[in-house]
Amino acid sequence: MKARIKWVEEAMFVAEGGSGHAVVIDGPPEGGGRNRGLRPMELLLLGLGGCTAYDVVSILRKSRQAVADCVVEITAERASEVPRVFTRIHVHFIVSGKGLSEPAVARAVSLSAEKYCSASIMLGRTADISHDYEIRDDRIRETAEESGNA
Numbered sequence: 001m002k003a004r005i006k007w008v009e010e011a012m013f014v015a016e017g018g019s020g021h022a023v024v025i026d027g028p029p030e031g032g033g034r035n036r037g038l039r040p041m042e043l044l045l046l047g048l049g050g051c052t053a054y055d056v057v058s059i060l061r062k063s064r065q066a067v068a069d070c071v072v073e074i075t076a077e078r079a080s081e082v083p084r085v086f087t088r089i090h091v092h093f094i095v096s097g098k099g100l101s102e103p104a105v106a107r108a109v110s111l112s113a114e115k116y117c118s119a120s121i122m123l124g125r126t127a128d129i130s131h132d133y134e135i136r137d138d139r140i141r142e143t144a145e146e147s148g149n150a
Contacts (some may be wrong), residue, residue: 001009001018002017002084003015003016003017003018004016004017005025007118010025010032010033010034011026011027011028011031011032011033011034012024012026012034012036012037013025013026013031013037013044014027023043024037024038024039025039025043026038026039027039040117041078041084042060042070042084044086044119044123044147045074045076045086046098046128047091048073048074048117048119048120048123049072049090049091049118050119051112051114051118051119051120052072052091052093052109052113052117052119053070053072054122055108055111055112055117055144056070056072056093056095056105056108056109056112057114058110059068059107059108059111059112059116060095060100060104060105061098063101063107063108065097065100065101065104065105065106066097066098066099066100066138067095067096067097067100068094068096068097068098068137068138069094069096069097070094070095070096071090071093072091072092072093072094073091073094074089074090074091074092074098075090075092075142076088076089076090076127077089085126085127086123086126086127087126087127087128088127088128088129089123089127089128089129089130090129090130090131090132091120091129091131091132092131092133092134093105093109093131093132093133093134094133094134094136095133095134095135095136096136096137097135097137098136098137098138099137100135100137100146102135104144105133105135106133107118109133110131111132113131114130122141123147125141
């Protein structure tokens with residue numbers, strides 16, 4: 001795996017992954033940036049979220065669950081002293097689909113956190129990571145829409 005980060009100006013960089021996709025990284029104005037891109041630590045959280053969301057959706061699909069949507073919301077706390085590593089991270093999954101099995105969702109979240117998500121396991125060496133989930137059943141939404149209550 002490779003990555004390339006090129007300085008553009010002030011506190012702005014363009015980061016390109018080995019896949020050829022790029023993202024702008026920039027700092028806040030008080031740090032010399034112009035606030036035109038993601039912060040490096042935000043990218044770490046986004047990587048964690050993408051990694052675990054990918055796992056959960058993949059595991060649910062392999063379990064023949066009718067998953068229609070998966071949103072991951074992450075909150076994090078950082079140390080007050082340098083290095084300002086993450087000390088606590090909470091990962092909240094909102095999984096939607098028709099008739100999703102609660103044990104299947106719980107299993108998918110657990111397997112991702114404990115076995116498959118490299119980002120989560122790596123960040124878990126410095127931060128206390130917690131997970132929870134909610135399930136939204138599309139059948140309930142369809143019923144409300146059919147009756148005009150949506």
